[in-house]
Amino acid sequence: MLAEIITIGDELLIGQVVDTNSAFIAKQLNKIGVSVYQITSIQDDKLHILQALKNAESRVDIIICTGGLGPTKDDITKKTIAEYFEDTLERNDAVLENIETIWKQHVRTTMLQVNRDQALIPSKSKPLMNRLGTAPGMWIEKQDKVFISLPGVPYEMTELVDNEVIPKLKEKFNCPFILHKTMIVYGLGESALADRIASWEDALPSHIKLAYLPNLGKMRLRLSTKGSDEAQLKKDIQDQINKVIPLIREEYAGLEDEDGSVEVVIAKQLTKLGDTLAIAESCTGGAVAERFTVHSGASAFFKGGLVTYSTQSKIKVLQVPESDINTYSVVSAQVAESMARNAKALFQSDYAIATTGNAGPTKGDSDAEVGTVHIAIATNTEVYSQAFNFGNSRIKVINKAVNKALEMLLKEIFKN
Amino acid sequence: MLAEIITIGDELLIGQVVDTNSAFIAKQLNKIGVSVYQITSIQDDKLHILQALKNAESRVDIIICTGGLGPTKDDITKKTIAEYFEDTLERNDAVLENIETIWKQHVRTTMLQVNRDQALIPSKSKPLMNRLGTAPGMWIEKQDKVFISLPGVPYEMTELVDNEVIPKLKEKFNCPFILHKTMIVYGLGESALADRIASWEDALPSHIKLAYLPNLGKMRLRLSTKGSDEAQLKKDIQDQINKVIPLIREEYAGLEDEDGSVEVVIAKQLTKLGDTLAIAESCTGGAVAERFTVHSGASAFFKGGLVTYSTQSKIKVLQVPESDINTYSVVSAQVAESMARNAKALFQSDYAIATTGNAGPTKGDSDAEVGTVHIAIATNTEVYSQAFNFGNSRIKVINKAVNKALEMLLKEIFKN
Known part of the structure; x- marks a missing residue:
């Protein structure tokens, strides 16, 4: 099913907004065995929408549109879809009732005709009830194909996908099972990794597809397969993982979580061990803490964090010895280790991570070269750090430092 | 020029990675007067790539591909492009030299034949030298059209776009001037805003296009135009902004920065005033600090932050009175205000923001309903807070709280 x-x-086309909707929808579709053949981003333009619908209809079985369903004049998706199906818009009473309920609960201003008009949908469509906003989703079938139109506001879209679109697609189509497993590998570049596992890769069965995903100091190796026999496919992938691990034993850091993030693996392990974490950040500025706290359940292991951005706050708030700063500079192993040690003590945690560095583009309170980052880990038995240079792009330095800090912690907590 | x-x-098609490359490229193209007609995400599949190139060639003047240029077997873009142009791959000595230089500087493992082969490019193409990685960009002209192929790794791609692609496109094409200005509006929904400014919108000159961009409690109103007379277009847009402001005086929060973010507006104002900021976060978990520290220059005003995620850390690290927590609960105005007041004192800043709430999905150390968030601001003269309920989706609660905290701070620092 495509x-x-x-x-x-x-x-989207002027680069003002990054399209996060597609990745979410693609991931949910994959889980029920629907492959996404193409993602197409187009303008709020009638002819362009009509053309895109026609092209998509010629290629795939399921077409999901997002965006352009608001009450204002720049939103034209709904009438264009009606035109595509040579249909007219009709008021749907259930949708109108839903809009009125939402309005009463959440909006202080008076309801307008344009809001009521959001209850107009193509007569050939079934509404997908949007409990979080006034723009309904729509489901239209044409022969064996399904067209779905969803609002572009991410949290409305995700709710509709999870509660309406996915259950209905599962009911309508008999889809194959799709499986992706991603291995996290540290310390090997793309070609060195490929060289190391070449014999294994060449012997992969044809129904397993391999992809290399390099990303700032971390490699991800994805194995994908699809078919009808779920148990057999799971076994096939696991067999291949078991075969390749001995070739990369030193560098292999575990399987990526379904959520796609190493911090989730860390979170699960800390929660399982009953251990806790504190974080002291300088150059990463809150980004390490944010990677953990965005996931639910963080309060089970995350005690707290400090963003000691200024030198003064490192001394005053985190009790980093001023003499160390004067002797070694604020970007140094000594300061990183002090930060980790003191954050661990302050928050009474089992582990602490600390980062201090110069993300650039200009030098801060230190003579350290732009890109220099020291990352320290404190445990109940030791404190240690590593020094890195992550280059001269600010965003890259921050992201690499976050990834590296997570990598060091991952290795630490899986040591035994 | 399209x-x-x-x-x-x-x-991209299994949702493992969000496509941030397109938005970056689109934004840079817009700045030199190139409009993006469509963004298409496709699989690493020869026939699909060939078809997408053909379709794009029929629609636009400039085709920019990203991805699929790595040294491993799953990367097939380069040979597919050669096939599309009925061309062969030839070794480019300058590219080989660049690869060898990068290898010597950054890689410890031995260089392999697959790495040397990255110097093979279509004979009809000119290389775009990638100083940050081993995959070269490529530029191919066919009649009046330009095809550009770039690596998919974001920091390599951005460097090539800024230093190679944009200068070369500016040189080759005589492009119109494109201008977008985005007004930030708080406290009005999409339809209420449209209703308020309807007379102004109806009278907009035809060369100015208006778009409504709702996002979690914040509306953005974008005016766009394009043409040859840069000075006149700038004046036209400014005239319209001046006309609409009186209609939304209470709700208008200023123009969005070119970087597209309200925190940049705040950063500029704080830096201009010589004022400093501290942040104490609970439910937002570092996300507010991260919004500021990702931008360079943050050290000019950002003293530091605390992520007091556990109740214990609020008491111990931030000296929130335990009696307040017992009396009012950890999610309360009193605790938010204490957090802001004490963070301001601890970091000796002029302003402090604090967030405390329950992002869900389960209740934490408080009986507060999921979605409840208290946000406090401390200034040199007062401390105040507001209470919100941001619904029951964790990500939405966090993002809304971050946006609202920034909004409150923005209003505060522009008060006078």
Whole structure:
């Protein structure tokens, strides 16, 4: 079963908004065995929308559009879809009732005709009830194909996908089972990794596809397969993982979580061990803490964090010895280790991570070269740090430092 | 001048990676007067790539591909492009030299034949020298059209776009001037805003296009235009902004920065005033600090932050009175205000923001309903807070709280 996602909105094409909707929808579709063949982002333009629908219809079975369903004049998706199906818009009473309920609960201003008009949907469509906003989703079938239109506001879209779109697609189509497993590998570049595992890769069965995903000091190796026999496919992938691990024993850091993030693996392990974590950040500025706290359940292991951005705050708030700063500079192993040690004590945690560095573009309170980052780990038995240079792009330095800090912690907590 | 961006990689179509490359490229193209007609994300599949190139060639003048240029077997963009142009791959000595230089500087493992082979490029192409990685960009002209192929690794791609692609496109094409200005509006929903400014919108000159961009408690209103007379277009847009402001005086929070973020507006104002900021976060978990520290220059005003995630850390690290927590609960105005007041004192800053709430999905150390967030601001003269309920989706609660905290701070620092 193939799908195409069409995201509609000028904001995507001028680069004002990053399209996160497609990745979410693609991931959810994959889970029920629907492959996404293409993602197409187009303008709020009638002819362009009509053309994109026609092209998608020729390629795939399921077409999911997002965006352009608001009450204002720049939103034209709904009438364009009606035109595509040679249909007219009709008031749907259940949708109107839903809009009125939302309005009463959440909006202080008076309801307008344009809001009531959001209850107009193509007569051939079934509404997908949007409990979080006034723009309904729509489901239209044409022969064996399904067209779905969803609002572009991410949290409304995700709710509709999870509660309406996915259950209905599962009911309608008999989809194969799709499985992806991603191995996290540290310390080997793309070609060195490929060289190391070449014999294994060459012997992979044809129904297993391999992909290399390099990302700032971390490699991900994804194995994908699809078919009808779920148990057999799971076994096939696991067999291959078991075969390749001995070739990369030193560098292999575990399987990526379904959520796609190493911090989730760390979170699960800390929670399982009953251990806790504190974080002291300088150059990463809160980004390490944020990686953990965005996931639910963080309070089970995360005690707290400090962003000691200024030198003064490192001394005053985190009790880093001023003499160390004067002797070694604020970007040094000594300061990173002090930060980790003191954060661990302050928050009474089992582990602490600390980062201090110069993300650039200009030098801060230190003579350290732009890109220099020291990362320290404190445990109940030791404190240690490593020094890195992550280059001269600010965003890259921050992201690499976050990834490296997570990598060091991952290795630490899986040591035994 | 029209462009299409084709992002290539299975990871995009299974939702493993969010495509941030397209938005970056689109934004840079807009700045030199190139409009992006469509963004297309496709699989690492030869026939699909060939078809996408053909379709794009029929629609636009400039085709920019990203991805699929790595040294491993799953990367097939380069040979597919050679096939599309009925061309062969030839070794480019300058590219080989660049690869060898990068290898010597950054890589410890031995260089392999697959790495040397990255110097093979279509004979009809000119290389775009990648100083940050071993995959070269490529530039191919066919009649009046330009095809550009770039690596998918974001920091390599951005460097090539800024230093190679944009200068070369400016040289080759005589592009119109494109201007977008985005007004930030708080406290009005999409339809209420549209209703308020309807008379102004109806009278907009035809060369100015208006878009409404709702996002979690914040509306953005974008005016766009394009043409040859830069000075006149700037004046036209400014005239319209001046006309609409009186209609939304209470709700208008200023123009969005070119970087597209309210925190940049705050950063500039604080730096201009010579004022400093501290942040104490609970439910936002470092996300507010991260919004500021990702931008360079943050050290000019940002003293530091605390992520007091556990109740114990609020008491011990931030000296929130335990009696207040017992009396009012950890999610309360009193605790938020204590956090802001004490963070301001601890970091000796002029302003402090604090957040405490329950992002869900389960209740934490408080009986407060999921979605409840208290946000406090401390200034040199007062401390105040507001209470919100941001619903029951964790990500939404966190993002809304961050946006609202920034909004409150923005209003505070522009008060006078």
